[in-house]
Amino acid sequence: MHPELFTLPFVNLTIQTYGLMIVLGFLVALFLARRLCRRLGENPDHVTNFCTYAVLFGIIGARLFHVIHNWADYRDNPKEIFAIWTGGLEFVGGFVAAFVVMVVYFRRKKLSILKFLDILAPALMLGLSFGRIGCFFSGCCFGAPSDLPWAVRFPTFVSHSQTIDGERIVGLRYSTPFYYQIITDRDRYCEPLLRLADDYYDGYTDDNGHWVSRLDLIDPDQQDKFHLYPKQPGLLTSEQLEKLGDGTYQMTPIHPAQLYSSANALILCLILYLLFRSRRFNGQIFAFMLIFYGIARFFLESLRNDSPLEFNGLTISQNISLLIIPVGLIMLLLLRRRRVS
Numbered sequence: 001m002h003p004e005l006f007t008l009p010f011v012n013l014t015i016q017t018y019g020l021m022i023v024l025g026f027l028v029a030l031f032l033a034r035r036l037c038r039r040l041g042e043n044p045d046h047v048t049n050f051c052t053y054a055v056l057f058g059i060i061g062a063r064l065f066h067v068i069h070n071w072a073d074y075r076d077n078p079k080e081i082f083a084i085w086t087g088g089l090e091f092v093g094g095f096v097a098a099f100v101v102m103v104v105y106f107r108r109k110k111l112s113i114l115k116f117l118d119i120l121a122p123a124l125m126l127g128l129s130f131g132r133i134g135c136f137f138s139g140c141c142f143g144a145p146s147d148l149p150w151a152v153r154f155p156t157f158v159s160h161s162q163t164i165d166g167e168r169i170v171g172l173r174y175s176t177p178f179y180y181q182i183i184t185d186r187d188r189y190c191e192p193l194l195r196l197a198d199d200y201y202d203g204y205t206d207d208n209g210h211w212v213s214r215l216d217l218i219d220p221d222q223q224d225k226f227h228l229y230p231k232q233p234g235l236l237t238s239e240q241l242e243k244l245g246d247g248t249y250q251m252t253p254i255h256p257a258q259l260y261s262s263a264n265a266l267i268l269c270l271i272l273y274l275l276f277r278s279r280r281f282n283g284q285i286f287a288f289m290l291i292f293y294g295i296a297r298f299f300l301e302s303l304r305n306d307s308p309l310e311f312n313g314l315t316i317s318q319n320i321s322l323l324i325i326p327v328g329l330i331m332l333l334l335l336r337r338r339r340v341s
Contacts, residue, residue, distance in 0.1 A: 018135070021137070030047065036119045037116075040115065047116070059089065062093045062097070072207040117285075120286075121286045122269050123269075125289065139158070140258075142306050143260075144305040156249070157174060158173060159171070173232070181252060182200075184228060193252045205227065206227070257303050268289070268293060287335065290327055291332070293321075294325035295325060298322065298325075
């Protein structure tokens with residue numbers, strides 16, 4: 001993990017890897033979209049203007065989607081809601097927000113929404129491939145346990161810097177994948193994947209932020225709603241920190257799910273780009289994107305371990321995938337039929 005690349009001198013501005021990859025993804029996606037726009041004889045400035053609005057509202061939508069799904073992590077520390085540079089953007093939320101912006105923009109300009117959807121589909125996948133690399137460096141969107149040769153272990157701690165009264169203070173925090181292995185994930189596991197010694201924990205808590213010091217103080221009927229609450233690194237002794245740092249406690253290897261998602265998005269970009277060259281009607285490429293991405297995302301979610309199981313034993317992204325796949329199929333059928341008629 002390398003969530004922080006470097007800090008600019010004098011101004012104490014830390015460059016986050018996640019943010020940098022988001023910016024790079026936006027730029028390469030914009031380059032591809034402008035190129036496809038010229039191929040269809042449209043003014044590429046429309047793409048530039050729209051993407052500027054879409055990236056702003058898309059980030060807001062993606063962050064909002066993530067915060068809603070992980071509200072327990074932000075309830076007691078609302079300032080972290082705005083710390084998007086630490087990771088935590090969900091593609092589906094960003095896509096929905098950007099889609100609304102697109103409809104408003106292109107309708108006001110009296111341009112074909114379907115045509116520009118085809119232009120944006122390959123570019124969207126290209127940008128996503130960069131964003132998922134940023135997820136890997138930040139440790140968000142992490143994978144499920146795996147014994148495959150390429151399974152990865154994330155570090156126990158990552159540095160966490162902040163500027164207070166003009167002074168840059170560097171501390172430690174648990175990496176997200178490690179933290180989620182030392183607490184109980186009631187959706188998937190009855191016990192933590194990695195059980196630390198008792199002195200590493202500071203009581204029990206539930207998803208509503210209720211804290212108790214001992215399990216026997218909780219009503220027996222409510223005990224299954226509470227999980228062990230780890231002490232923060234700043235409260236650990238030097239001996240405890242040393243044991244966490246020397247490999248005494250190692251997290252269970254997990255799938256590099258972020259890299260799977262990055263490779264998947266890059267492959268989809270290539271497929272959509274090749275299909276674009278032989279497109280027959282407006283909206284065709286976008287419909288293919290919904291179908292391909294929906295199928296891929298459904299299966300990729302099964303290799304992740306960060307999203308809670310919500311409806312029908314599936315994550316919210318899997319449920320949405322089950323919706324957008326038929327939407328893409330229906331869209332493809334209707335647009336093809338309209339073209340033929």
